[in-house]
Amino acid sequence: MPSLTDAKLQELSSQIAVDVLTKTQDVDNVAKLEEVSRSFVSDTLTIPAPEMVAYAARASLGDDVYFEPSTAVLEAHIAQLTGKEAGLFLPTGTMSNQIALRTHLLQPPYSVICDARSHIYRMEGGGMAFHSGANSVAVAPSNGHHLTLEDIEPEAIMGTDVHIAPTRVIALENTLNGTIIPQDEIVRISSWAHQKDMKMHLDGARIWHVAAETGLSLKELCGPFDSASLCLSKGLGAPIGTCLVGSKQFITKARWFRKVFGGGMRQTGYLAGAAAYALTHNFPLLPRVHALAKRMQQGLEELGVDILSPAETCMLFYDPYPIGVEYWEIVERAAALLKPIKLTGSRLLLHIQTSPQAIEDFLELVRTLKEEKVAAGWTLANAGPRRRPPNVYVKAVRPSA
Template sequence: MENSAQNIMIEAARERLFRDAKIDVLSATQDAENEKARAEVARSFISDTLTVPTPKMQAYAVQASLGDDVYHEPTAIALETAIARLSGKEAALFMPSGTMSNQIGIRTHLKQPPYNVLCDHRAHIYKYEVGGLGFHSGAAVTPVLPVNQHHLTLEDVEANVTLGTDMHYAPTEVIALENTLNGTIIPQNDVLAIAAFARKEGIAMHLDGARLWHVAAETGIPLSELCAPFDSVSLCFSKGLGAPVGSCLVGNADFIRRARRFRKMFGGGMRQIGALVGAAAYAVSNNLSFLPGVHALTRKLEKGLEEIGCEITSRAETCMVFFDPTSIGVELAELIERAAALPHPIRLSGSRLVVHIQTAPETVDDFLTLVRTLAEEKRAAGFVRLAQAVKTNGKNGIYKEVFVRTSLSRSL
């Protein structure tokens, strides 16, 4: 009787557990909510990471194989083989994120500290990866401000690299570039010059190529040629190409073998990842061809802002444009608030505007209309731009016109 009563209690407890464990993450209006999300993404300039899987991508992804990637996953192997071929490298390794791909790539290069990583002061690996170089690799970092204010050159590298055996300094063992960086393209000749210097000094070259697809699409330079100067490259599927997650680290076979162990150590040894890999494969196959259109739409946005009178602080070389609306009397906070209050809101978070494969062309038109309206309101309120002549540093003392931003009251 005692055992029978105990069994009844256990069975009742199981029933409660099973009942309480029923979880439904789908809402009753999930399809409608997904369509709303797609509509919102089409009107966002915040980032290209906000793009969402299309129904076709989802349908393709769920057909992927069901293997375990720690052991053998056919879909992952197929994608890695294809990306290795595209990049001109021996091997590739799928990662859940670009941050992991960068951090493991650099960690795999580094052997025994002390060591130093040289990069642009704006680099993602330095500014936006939570201090990972110090935490994961114990690496010192030399962030460099490019003299040309656009991209690192050999002269910048030579002026900041640490060579030799002086015990006071951590030697530079990795030079890490980023292409694109804030949407701008590093000229390939400058990349080759830096790579030749690095080879001569025995320094590894890593590329954060999260948006390298944009460079290939804009310049026509094959991906393999863009990757050739580097010992390792991180290529992203969610930035630019529209996959939900994922990056690939590429390099030679021995490098990727060692990186795979670090991936496991970092917690990236994934199991049945076929659906994620399938989405990434779909993104490369179907969305890469959209990038020239993205660049054209970005240039249209830039031209419109410039015609209205906004200052362009970083030009639209690929999918981003940076601007300053204070030249028309508008503060960014006001513009963000007015854009969010439109009947069909537009989302932006600052001076960086990112156009992506799901940006609706009418979003660009609506945004330019809003900026133009605000500019007209400020002029009606008395805001003017006064021009004055200032002497340049040119050899002939040539004068040029610059704008002094002044807000004048209506009474003036």
């Protein structure tokens, strides 16, 4: 085979080369931070601060499928923090939850009990069925806030009836849509589940918010669970990553499934460094986020807007119908402001980069819309009452002409 000439190599190289940076990349990044600070869509939109990037760039340079030093330190730290024996760094919370279930669920048939509103049930692409062949038993909390043992026990499947798949795992989410499950209720559920030889899994994507709001340690919050998934890219603002924790035996098998799921990563030191910076510097910012969420709730209540789910931590759900306004009207008018605000519907989610001024601008917009409706003769008495279900996301949709 003829050897590659310098000219041919140069030609191929010019075809392959790419520059992903814009001509104004630094300015664009500053503008992006401004956009994120005025978005109430998700805390996944947060961007790494320059200090985070600088710290992460100094992390180790190993291959995590073999061994990556900085990643191993992060895994061990989060395991120790949560009172577990071992940890496993994963790219996403969805993968972490699904690998946890796949590791717990040994031999079908089996079923998993979870909250009907939970991410693991509604937002992970049917992963329980796809990856584990598990039946989902989705339970709605009778109190409208959180599952209790009284909700779960009647839905648990035990015995030898061949028509139904026995319950093997109870999966709870804390926070769930921003609300906190009382720890004493989690302990009750866990004690009962373990007596019945069931496993407990925690989707703790925003468990950091629970710790920041209640003062409970991560060890206490995760103690009732056999496994827990802790997201690093939501409330804490790391660019990517979730840590799954459990026993050594559990994590050994989970690491195997990570490879099967395609989650084995290479040079993850940079990501571990960013996560470590987030744990150290961003966790203390969470109480401020909670205060901003409470300020938003207060402002909406003063305007007569319905609060469907209160601001216990970083988010709230609202319904503007009592003042004659639809979600789509708010979304469109917010996007048209001189300094736009990004919204999607009933959920308002705040984060460590949220601008306090954006909250005041949002409340002023809602006030303006209310005044316009009143001037047009709108009254709630004429329209009739409407109550949206609590804690359920409703997307803003403009009606067809």
